[in-house]
Amino acid sequence: MYNKQRLNKGTLFTKCFKRMTTLVVPLSIYSFIGLTDGEFLEMFLIMLAVFCVVLLLGTLIDLIKYLRTSYYIENNRFILKSGLFIKKEKDIQVSRIQSIDTSETLAHRFLNITKVTIQTPGKNILLDAISIEQLEEITKQLNLLNTTIEVKNEDELTTDALAEQARLSKKKDEGNLIYQLSLIDIIKLTVLNISVIRSFIAFLLAGSFISNILIDFAFEQTNNLLNTSVLLLILVILSTLAAIYLLGAIFVIFKQYQFSVFLTDKQLKIKRGLLETNSQTIVLENIQSLEEQQNWLMKWFGYTTLSLSIATDENEDEDDDKNEESGNGKVILFPLVKTDQLASLMTACFPNYLFEPADLITPKRSIRRFIQFRLLFWVIATLTMSILFWSYAWMIGLIFILLNLLFGYRSQRLNGYKLSDNELTIQVAQRFSVKKIYIPRGRILNLQIKQNPFLKKAGLAKAVFFSAQGQLSQDTELKFIEESNAFELFNWFKPEGSERNEY
């Protein structure tokens, strides 16, 4: 039906480029280690030789892989044959293909080729580098066999001269543009994303740990020197923090540049990226659950974030090529959105969902149960560290103990759920954020109610819901809720059409 085709020769270059970018940083670091020994040139040459050998070997392997990789369409199946020593054959039924996604790294863009992922609800096929003509041919052939596939309009895929025009027309071809991150939004995102702050704190703690413990231990004689240059140390730490933030921010800008979400009747399309562009299609009916997460900083400024879970049967062929966010089945749909705009966006995208707010039902007597074991851990750890290693460790320990107490209080105040006929809303407090999960009843894989004798005595129980995410599942646990609430959830979840044992 469609003759055997090889990948574009450019695949050798894209892979070589990728290998180079991964190798350059560690090898440079190793060669610069030689600077301290005064043998920079010698070390640099050795590392350069290692670099070249690794690159050559890699390219040789890529060449064999390239020669042994082919794809074709036969009897309504798209078949990919590949493998270095063992030949693997992977085929997907054309009727099950849901979308053809493309992404391009800098190397791809330079050679005017593209990376293609052919998606089904289960297996995906990844073609590392094919020419635009090859992509056109595939989409044409697949379109003939399966008219429901969402593919790019051919106008987009022609010559460079038409590229700009195609880019302009792209938006209307791909559905309604419902969300777009501006550069200002991305910068806000880098500030409001609590993970940046968490890494700051971790760095600060590690920095103080290193300067106060390890250096003290290793170089007792330098104590005086350290004490006199506290200001310098603070300056160094602050500038390092600023550098880390700046690097993180640049990385986020490159990754999320022109982050746009398009909505069609059946699909959501996410496009993003500056140097490496990425396009991802999500079939609405395959969405397993939705998750709104808001950290305290976002709450303060009135922003929130929404992600969704999808199920995949397997990862793409090569780990490093899989989509970073969908690899674990979680896709960030709106990285930063105003809280008051979220409701309308969610309703537009997911009209079948109710998005009811959770009733906060965790009893007050649960507070100590949220914190008791962690508190014990931190008290023991703080005492041990203070007595054995560093007399000021109690200050850091105290921060963690207070955070832990706050977490217990927040969990009791903010955890809850809401049941509707076909949808469950669960709200769970985390250390720095609050998570709201919306799961349709039909998407829940299973429910567990847990109890031990102590909880039984207190009339409490735990309820855990599992829903599909990636190849595995995500579990959402409502801890230490009233027994009656746990069994309300239990009875609600029992599938219809069965005799019910009401509790």
Add this chain to the structure above:
Amino acid sequence: MIEEHPPLNKLDEAVIQYDKIDSLVIGIFYMIGCAGLVFLVYWFDWPIIFAILSVLITLLVFCVDYFVLPYLRYKSIRYEVHPTYLEILKGVFFRKREIIPIERVQQVSIEDGPLSRRHHVQIVEIQTAGTGHQVPLLLEEDAQALKAQIMDLIKEVQSDV
């Protein structure tokens, strides 16, 4: 409350014997570990209290595992296949009651080992898209019946995940 209206099917009393032999086999490994520790105490001249403690703890764990837990495990496991869902109740101390909708089940398999095969005891494993569940300590005929029952019900439903 977790015990109210429990699933109907119980384990067969015959599995206690198998569970005890299983505990005995595990006990042998405990004892080998304990002997190793006693040897280390002797070799490095550590305080003798460590050797005494390790022997006492091993004996205690073995006795509980052999004389008490098989009965508790036997009593703790219940399961029932309803027309649209499977219900499992298990756990000796940490009790867990779970519901698995039949339409979510993707695979049912049966596991056994050399020892369990001799005693005609099997484990039924139920897989969904991302979670796995076990009904342990079933007699062979019960395990096969449970698998057949679930498989029959699966045929009637269709699901994409």
